Amino acid sequence: MSYSVVFVEDEQIVQEEIASSIRWELLGLNLVGTASDGLEGEQLIKRLEPDIVITDIRLPAQDGLTMLSHCPVNHAIILTGHTDFNYMKQAIRLGVFDYLLKPVDDEELEETLASLVKKIQEEDHDYEQLRKNPNSGGELIPLPRNVNNHVIDATIAYIAESYAQPVGLQEAAAYLELSESHLSRLFKEVTGLNFLQYLNAWRVNKSVEQMKDPKKNIAEIAISCGFPTPGYFAKIFKRFTNKTPTQFRDEQGSV
Structure with a gap:
């Protein structure tokens, strides 16, 4: 590749x-x-x-x-x-x-x-492993939660609250009053994913929920889920699913 x-x-x-x-x-x-x-x-x-x-x-x-x-x-x-x-x-x-x-x-x-x-x-290997995992809880991408680490659980709660905003590791670390390097290292160690991968996976899952509403177009969904542009959304979505958002939505509609 x-x-x-x-x-x-x-x-x-x-x-x-x-x-x-x-x-x-x-x-x-x-x-x-x-x-x-x-x-x-x-x-x-x-x-x-x-x-x-x-x-x-x-x-x-x-x-x-x-x-x-x-x-x-x-x-x-x-x-x-x-x-x-x-x-x-x-x-x-x-x-x-x-x-x-x-x-x-x-x-x-x-x-x-x-x-x-x-x-x-x-x-990419991490993304491939995520794609192989069976879906859980109706989510497209199963993500670890309640990991019995208070820092990581607090970080995941922050992502759940803030994913629609232009946030990243810097903002999460500031919110938790931790250094970015410490949070980055600990997050990967505990969840198996880096912070950005987890955040993007969360956003993709939220976008899948919104795709069930036929009135919402892809560009609107992308922005509302925190992606800066529809093109970037499509690229990240395909990385996790091997499909574009449009392909995925069309397939779901035909099921």
Whole structure:
């Protein structure tokens, strides 16, 4: 399987050098688009819904971290010439996989990309295992609850209350007054899923409930369940179910 990549970089020489020298195909990647500023990058990401975004921080029109915060991005790598700790903190909050200083060595970037591909493959394996599990309680995706860990049970309760809002690990950790790294590690350890996987699975289950109402269209359901765009909703839904929301709804309607 090949994963899609969008690369956002305003220095044309750097953009061309990396685009041509990285062995994308060998890494199981496909460079599907490049952009030269933050607004163009945002539009490209929203249109292509890539698996990975590689971006500089200081970009014309809009900086790279602001761009990432506006887009449905699960995996990102930052390339930058600046060792600003505030940038690094913000990148960590956005779930950035790694933060590489320019000038970036091709071998270093390839090693980072290979590690990220391995992480995505592990996540895909998690999704596959979820799809194999029998449904429970009428849910499309059976999710662990009441796990006898007060922190995780409180986190799950927070997800149940807040899933329709633009929340993530950062907001959950702040609500529970915990560090993001501690909550992230504990959540995965106890539930077998990372926080974002669980949150998205919860949202998918809620969307399935809403699909029973024929008056609601897919775009409306996506937004009401906390997905930033209908396209991102479709991508996540298919990752969990191997079907698009429309395919799933049509099949359920014919049963």
